[in-house]
Amino acid sequence: MIKLLYIFTKPVPFRKHSSKQTNLYHIMPALEVRNLKKSFGDVQAVKDISFSVEPKEFFGLLGPNGAGKTTSIRMITGVLNPDAGSVIIEGTDLKKNFLEAKMKMGVIPEVGNIYPDLSARENIDLVGRFYGLSKATREDRADKLLTDLGLKERADDLTRKFSKGMRQRVSIACAMVHEPPILILDEPTEGLDVMSRRLIVDKVKEMNRKGSTVILTTHNIEEASRLCQRVCIVNKGSIVAIDTPDRLRKTTEMMQMVEVAFDRKVEQAWFLTGYISRAELCNDKWRFYADDLDKAIEQIVKVKEEQGVKILSMSTSGPTLEDVFVKLCEVH
Ligand SMILES: Nc1ncnc2c1ncn2[C@@H]1O[C@H](COP(=O)(O)OP(=O)(O)OP(=O)(O)O)[C@@H](O)[C@H]1O
Ligand SMILES: [Mg+2]
Incomplete structure (x- = not known):
């Protein structure tokens, strides 16, 4: 059986x-x-x-x-x-x-x-x-x-x-x-x-x-x-x-992100030029979004020198497969 x-x-x-x-x-x-x-x-x-x-x-x-x-x-x-x-x-x-x-x-x-x-x-x-x-x-x-x-x-x-x-x-x-x-x-x-x-x-x-x-x-x-x-x-x-x-x-054309903590208050307008297309404050850190991360970091460093602020921490991240998944499944 x-x-x-x-x-x-x-x-x-x-x-x-x-x-x-x-x-x-x-x-x-x-x-x-x-x-x-x-x-x-x-x-x-x-x-x-x-x-x-x-x-x-x-x-x-x-x-x-x-x-x-x-x-x-x-x-x-x-x-x-x-x-x-x-x-x-x-x-x-x-x-x-x-x-x-x-x-x-x-x-x-x-x-x-x-x-x-x-x-x-x-x-x-x-x-x-x-x-x-x-x-x-x-x-x-x-x-x-x-x-x-x-x-x-x-x-x-x-x-x-x-x-x-x-x-x-x-x-x-x-x-x-x-x-x-x-x-x-x-x-x-x-x-x-x-x-x-x-x-x-x-x-x-x-x-x-x-x-x-x-x-x-x-x-x-x-x-x-x-x-x-x-x-x-x-x-x-x-x-x-x-x-x-x-x-x-890479191919979903999603933005890369760099997250920065400064030692004092900064203005969003300082950064919204050149390579950075979006800037938002998340808790005490700024998130800057750009297609070209390298150029975006150069720009952040230039601004912080001009304005005399210090960077306390900086980290970068690209889109995760989860971001891609959600984006693709939302569209279709
Ligand atoms: N034997 C069945 N009779 C009727 N509908 C079915 C049958 N098997 C699957 N379906 C339907 O087909 C669709 C796809 O189901 P399927 O089980 O293939 O999904 P899945 O991607 O494996 O999902 P999960 O991640 O939940 O396992 C669903 O809408 C489900 O209700
Ligand atoms: Mg299944």
Whole structure:
């Protein structure tokens, strides 16, 4: 019974790539999404999205609640049929060759799918069996995953007794046991404590270093900014931007800011010339906004010398990915 249930809910067995496939892996995108659409009644959850992810890339799908991230991931992983469009996994069309495409993925869905009446080790072993791994390989990998994910001491307890964070770590281990070339994770660290979050992130980073492509959905901007090489921002079912976190910050033409504390009162009018386009007082510090930070600082220094005031502190900051995210999602 468990086996039957498993076949319908878990990824299909994974076989080792032939050398021919391995070569292809290096020259074609790991994932291509073409004109994907999905509606639920009147709700257009995904409106026509296309993007491609390079092999070994750490790619983020970032968007607010209800943006269409999970719907996209469910179509990409073959759980949900799209209304239109196609998904190509390492050159294999998911619709035309479902099993072959599924074999290349390790999936951590938004809602975990481990078996509560099996122990952590049994869950991992079961997945390993369905992916055709030998007993020795299954045992080795289960040991390493359980250790790396901080579950070694609870390895033989039933997962129904586990906390949310522990269950999520078992789910991650199950998705990784066949060492898939593509890992797809839907909000893997949502609602977890710092320890669980770190264990999971470190393990995913290790898989990425070893060559797996990672596709991660999140609404945690800081996490996306820190982990992802490229980020695709989705809002209301559409893509609003795809780029590196750095370029996203730069290309949105947002102002840079320099914050200065002076030793005495200054006049706003002294600074509102030349390179500084806006000046505002925030608590006891002045915030000056400019496109060119270097020129703005030169100007501030010149003014303070002319007026005979001293600078007590100065700090600069560019737009954060959060500023970009809010700006893009407001506009669209
Ligand atoms: N099975 C479903 N039936 C009806 N509507 C759905 C279904 N799944 C998703 N939706 C709707 O599609 C839209 C996108 O939902 P989705 O779960 O893809 O968003 P999300 O970006 O993953 O959000 P979150 O960050 O909250 O997980 C929402 O309006 C949601 O209500
Ligand atoms: Mg979701």
